[in-house]
Amino acid sequence: MRQAIHIFGKDARHCRPYIAVVVALTAVNAWLGCRDVPVSPDRLGWILPFLTGLAWWFAAAAAVHGESPIGDCQFWVTRPYSWKSLLAAKLLFLAAFVGLPVFVSDCVILLACGFNPLTLIPGLALRQCWLAAFMALPFAVAALTRLTRDFVLAGLAFYAVFPVMALFDTGFAGMAGWEPAWFRDGAPWLLPLAALSLAVWQYSRRRTTLIRVLAMALAPMAPFLTVPALSLRAHPALPRDAPKYRGIAPQFDPGRGYRYASPYEPSGWISIPIKIGGWPAGLATARGEGVSLLQHGRVVWTQGYRVADTHGDGLAWLVFNPPENLRAATVELSAPMDLELYEQPGGVALPPDGGWAYIPGFGTVAARDVEGGRVLLARTPLKPAGPEWRYRLNGQTGDGVWDSYDHAAPVSPLAFRIGSVCRNVGGPGGTPPPFFLTARRLVAVLHRELNIPQIRLADYQIQKP
Numbered sequence: 001m002r003q004a005i006h007i008f009g010k011d012a013r014h015c016r017p018y019i020a021v022v023v024a025l026t027a028v029n030a031w032l033g034c035r036d037v038p039v040s041p042d043r044l045g046w047i048l049p050f051l052t053g054l055a056w057w058f059a060a061a062a063a064v065h066g067e068s069p070i071g072d073c074q075f076w077v078t079r080p081y082s083w084k085s086l087l088a089a090k091l092l093f094l095a096a097f098v099g100l101p102v103f104v105s106d107c108v109i110l111l112a113c114g115f116n117p118l119t120l121i122p123g124l125a126l127r128q129c130w131l132a133a134f135m136a137l138p139f140a141v142a143a144l145t146r147l148t149r150d151f152v153l154a155g156l157a158f159y160a161v162f163p164v165m166a167l168f169d170t171g172f173a174g175m176a177g178w179e180p181a182w183f184r185d186g187a188p189w190l191l192p193l194a195a196l197s198l199a200v201w202q203y204s205r206r207r208t209t210l211i212r213v214l215a216m217a218l219a220p221m222a223p224f225l226t227v228p229a230l231s232l233r234a235h236p237a238l239p240r241d242a243p244k245y246r247g248i249a250p251q252f253d254p255g256r257g258y259r260y261a262s263p264y265e266p267s268g269w270i271s272i273p274i275k276i277g278g279w280p281a282g283l284a285t286a287r288g289e290g291v292s293l294l295q296h297g298r299v300v301w302t303q304g305y306r307v308a309d310t311h312g313d314g315l316a317w318l319v320f321n322p323p324e325n326l327r328a329a330t331v332e333l334s335a336p337m338d339l340e341l342y343e344q345p346g347g348v349a350l351p352p353d354g355g356w357a358y359i360p361g362f363g364t365v366a367a368r369d370v371e372g373g374r375v376l377l378a379r380t381p382l383k384p385a386g387p388e389w390r391y392r393l394n395g396q397t398g399d400g401v402w403d404s405y406d407h408a409a410p411v412s413p414l415a416f417r418i419g420s421v422c423r424n425v426g427g428p429g430g431t432p433p434p435f436f437l438t439a440r441r442l443v444a445v446l447h448r449e450l451n452i453p454q455i456r457l458a459d460y461q462i463q464k465p
Contacts, residue, residue: 056138068146069143110381318450328456390440391439391440
């Protein structure tokens with residue numbers, strides 16, 4: 001360890017220009033992330049993250065090339081240098097001058113946005129893991145090259161092949177749909193592990209030619225391991241039929257004491273009252289597929305239906321229009337449907353002056369007037385609110401969906417800022433009206449089937465007032 005610390009100190013002195021650039025770019029990103037801006041966190045777009053990633057690459061190359069593991073004539077081979085100490089020193093360099101600045105930047109932004117970093121340690125640790133996976137590639141490329149020129153050419157060759165293979169992989173994945181959930185979750189880590197394994201092998205055995213051949217063989221596989229996972233990560237797989245949800249199912253609710261009258265369906269259509277049992281009222285919705293009517297165990301009629309929800313109170317109706325000859329008969333009804341289950345961390349009244357309000361378990365929200373209309377803003381810790389988050393304004397029945405404008409934030413370790421999201425809520429500029437916003441998180445989508453053994457449809461006809 002003493003030898004590793006000695007090498008680390010030497011690298012820190014020799015790589016001061018690279019370290020200064022990395023720290024400066026990280027500080028700029030932290031400053032941008034702390035600003036209270038209405039829509040976009042900055043106007044630099046992808047340029048600043050690109051420059052930061054480039055600085056990381058060259059800092060890694062400068063540290064590794066200080067004692068290049070290629071060949072047998074380097075000065076460190078003739079000295080009592082342990083390859084383990086040398087490898088530990090290089091990894092410590094990346095942790096101290098790449099990982100630590102990003103960690104500090106994240107904590108500063110969290111504090112500036114009103115979040116406690118101590119409650120978000122798992123998320124911060126995961127971001128460091130993503131950063132380490134990102135840095136595994138330049139570390140391996142630097143270990144297999146002797147000069148900066150060779151390092152740059154190898155990097156350009158890799159990124160020239162990557163887009164071509166990514167296009168092929170995206171088309172193939174879209175046609176075949178072969179990516180299971182376990183592959184999407186594990187694939188992004190395979191390439192970094194392979195790159196790090198090759199680098200460790202190079203340091204321990206210095207079989208440069210063989211390891212270079214293996215690296216070139218693995219490079220075209222990079223898109224197959226990363227593109228499916230990154231492209232689908234914005235649409236996370238929700239749990240289906242997990243043990244904790246097995247008791248949740250649609251139920252026939254014949255005791256409801258009023259009829260469903262809708263201006264959208266004509267009088268005489270059938271309206272079957274249902275509720276979703278096993279989940280808090282108002283936090284579950286149903287989406288219909290098709291209803292089947294059976295007599296003596298045989299299907300006699302099938303048609304699509306819609307699920308009508310009234311006031312978000314967990315009560316709903318199956319609305320459909322069967323033929324006249326089945327209305328007066330007693331039939332068996334079967335209706336498969338998808339149930340969407342939500343959790344509700346809480347709600348808050350939005351300040352009329354556009355200030356931020358905190359919702360436990362979600363983040364901070366605000367209503368602002370910007371050019372072109374009024375928007376809702378949200379700051380959530382470490383990544384934007386994805387499609388699993390919905391919002392409800394003033395208790396209205398329909399849920400709004402958050403739209404992210406920082407698309408790279410959920411998957412990229414280059415996104416230092418808190419991912420804000422916004423949604424146009426209409427209306428011209430001016431003082432926002434009183435808004436009470438409720439955050440809702442979609443936690444599961446379940447496929448269930450409603451079965452009613454005996455029912456007389458004529459008893460549930462829609463009656464107009």
